[in-house]
Amino acid sequence: MAKQRFAPGADEHVLDCAARLFRERGFEATTVRDIARTVGMLPGSLHYRYPTKGALLLALMRRGLALDLAAVDAAIAGAVDPVERLRLALRAHLRFLVSRDSTSVVLFEWRSIEPEAHAEMVRLRDEYDAHWARLIADAHAAGRLGAHVDLKMLRLMIFGAANWVSMWYSPGGPRTSDEIADAFWEYLSAGVLTSAAR
Amino acid sequence: MAKQRFAPGADEHVLDCAARLFRERGFEATTVRDIARTVGMLPGSLHYRYPTKGALLLALMRRGLALDLAAVDAAIAGAVDPVERLRLALRAHLRFLVSRDSTSVVLFEWRSIEPEAHAEMVRLRDEYDAHWARLIADAHAAGRLGAHVDLKMLRLMIFGAANWVSMWYSPGGPRTSDEIADAFWEYLSAGVLTSAAR
Amino acid sequence: MAKQRFAPGADEHVLDCAARLFRERGFEATTVRDIARTVGMLPGSLHYRYPTKGALLLALMRRGLALDLAAVDAAIAGAVDPVERLRLALRAHLRFLVSRDSTSVVLFEWRSIEPEAHAEMVRLRDEYDAHWARLIADAHAAGRLGAHVDLKMLRLMIFGAANWVSMWYSPGGPRTSDEIADAFWEYLSAGVLTSAAR
């Protein structure tokens, strides 16, 4: 009930604008004035909602992680097969990554988090990672991954390939995020490479 | 011996120090004074060699890309089989990535390049990408990749997985860069996932 | 009353202080810190009003030229006789020159104007010159100057003699600006020199 002068959803707007700028220019290269101007506020007013620039980044990252997890959860809700759940999760993550700026900020502005908040962010990120680790572990438990696969290594590989998409994806490009996810999935499923030894 | 004149290789030292700081803190968050102190110079002296902070970044990136390419070339020089060449290239790239800071800077400070230098860096990076594209195309031409694999998508997937390593690798960790490369390689060769449809 | 908000007319104060320092030390030799200290502000606060040192100089010059013209116009408003008008204008210009620093800055810091503003300042100065040229042309049209006087040369001579006063005038000196103007006037009216040929 407290924050009511501001239109509902206004905080969202602030975070969205900040996310866009942080992603485009980087946290350090974005000024509070830039954000305020983009939001349509004055620099002093922004400080009522987010006392410091760092607080904005934190709020952004918290929301980003939570929303990404929620999107993934929603996407896999109806599926039972653990490998299918993993596939849908990858699709959902990529869709979220390319449609929202906050995930990229979470991924690439890790360094800009102020020391006091580091512990919290590590915890949030661990939770996030654990979510994915669980999806992979389920597939493994169901005997659907190679027997001696290093689950953590596999997770980091998938995660890396997926996150890197935010570096080159462009909305007008030839492939949707779903198509990209499916291509990656295919290469991992079938095995793209034929080793010399075989 | 006192107040040593700049030793040969001193420029290397400057670039190495700058690379480390840029990687640890980011380009924007690193001050010229930080770099100078780390190198063991005074701010004014640094400017004598690199007129601006941006020039330092550019020199760093140019060297980083060139050395990475050279390392990859050296690693694959003896191999003939195109898939083996690709595997060795991946190993070499990862080895370089985790042992030198400059590649990470190239990958993650793209935004900090000043507009005037953008064209040059795009060209250098295109050359770099083309090198990898060629390795993959060779494997494809030899019939060693799945027939309808999207070569660009595969390249971006491998590249993403590999580059992401710089985000989580720590020198004292349980796996060497070669082991990481081999694990990734294995998942791509054999196909880790067993799809539901099968 | 404490920590007074900027009083109206504060910009005037800033310009006056800057003008004094620019006149005493020159534009280049005056630091922004000097100005801020003299005004009673901090360097950052000064930049809030004038984004750059050059902008301060421009504002100063614009105001200086406008005020000088206004002072001259006010002084000649009541007079009809064109020669009398010229005499009053000279008096007013000299009075302004010695009582305000900005005219001296306009005269002697021409070189410090940044290239982008050059055109505007040339225009303003041309207008200023045209004003004087008109006064002289009126006297000439009334047949009150020697028939074959070069009007431009006469203007530059009067202007030079007048402006040079800012180089040696000191407020506590034996003559007021009006007395100086009258002396110059007399030498030009009567002809001080008796040529050898006569």
Added chain:
Amino acid sequence: MAKQRFAPGADEHVLDCAARLFRERGFEATTVRDIARTVGMLPGSLHYRYPTKGALLLALMRRGLALDLAAVDAAIAGAVDPVERLRLALRAHLRFLVSRDSTSVVLFEWRSIEPEAHAEMVRLRDEYDAHWARLIADAHAAGRLGAHVDLKMLRLMIFGAANWVSMWYSPGGPRTSDEIADAFWEYLSAGVLTSAAR
């Protein structure tokens, strides 16, 4: 015999280059590197001849004042009539002013002289002024100026009109310095203005 590696006249060259730059950009805005480059030396080498930038300015001014006086003396050497001598002096001064940069520097960089050298420069300038004062006093003593002319005021007027020429003169302009001197002279001799009262 001491300074002989350097070609004779080299000091002249240094001073000429410095004078040109000081005049064009101002003393403060001219860097030692600018001067060194223009002269064709390296910054360190310039310091062998002139230990500081201020020393260069002083040398420049000393030479400038001496040469101007010498030029004036040479010009009036043959004339006896005191008014004619004054006319020739004005011509010579203007000729020197527009053909050499050093006089302008003497006139307009007064503020940049370092405090320790102030006394010397005041003395030199007083000598210079006295020279002109003498020329005028001679004309007065010969009864060739109006009886109650203020000699100092007249000197300052002539000097101001003359020195201001360096502000607007351009070598390709429609009038030579002699023509300008003669025009000024005429206006002072004949009296250009016809006062209303007459």
Added chain:
DNA sequence: CATGAATGAGTGTTCATTCAT
């Protein structure tokens, strides 16, 4: 709640000067 003028520590950069060679 909101404003925006004011703050001041800190930034990248400049440049007269020094000095080992």
Added chain:
DNA sequence: GATGAATGAACACTCATTCAT
């Protein structure tokens, strides 16, 4: 004499933050 790499104090300017209104 001459060099030019190195120095470091000083510069103009930035910008997250504060706070009286």
